[in-house]
Amino acid sequence: MIPFSLENMRKCLCGKCPVQARSSCAAQLAAALEQAGPLAAPPAPEAVPGLYCASGAASCPDLDLQEMCACGDCPLFDEYRLHQARPLGYYCRDGKAQV
DSSP, X not given: OOOOOHHHHHHXXXXXXXXXXXXXXXXXXXXXXXXXXXXXXXXXXXXXXXXXXXXXXXXXXXXXXXXXXXGGGSHHHHHTTGGGSBSXXXXXXXXXXXX
């Protein structure tokens, strides 16, 4: 299981993923997190436009799932051996990793 933590949020590549590059919903969530400034604890998973491998499918309805997933390039993918988990990517669509 991948911890939903600030440390993992900082490593997460979802914000740079082509799947959510044109998502206004993800952009609004990211802006709200940025305005919150330094956080002592992670916010609620549904308020974070990323770390889907830990939290589950995205709440944003406007992700472009025709774009290539970047999960395999994420440092968390190797760190938590997600190549051995299911699903293998598109956690934003298919839910959190089951290791």
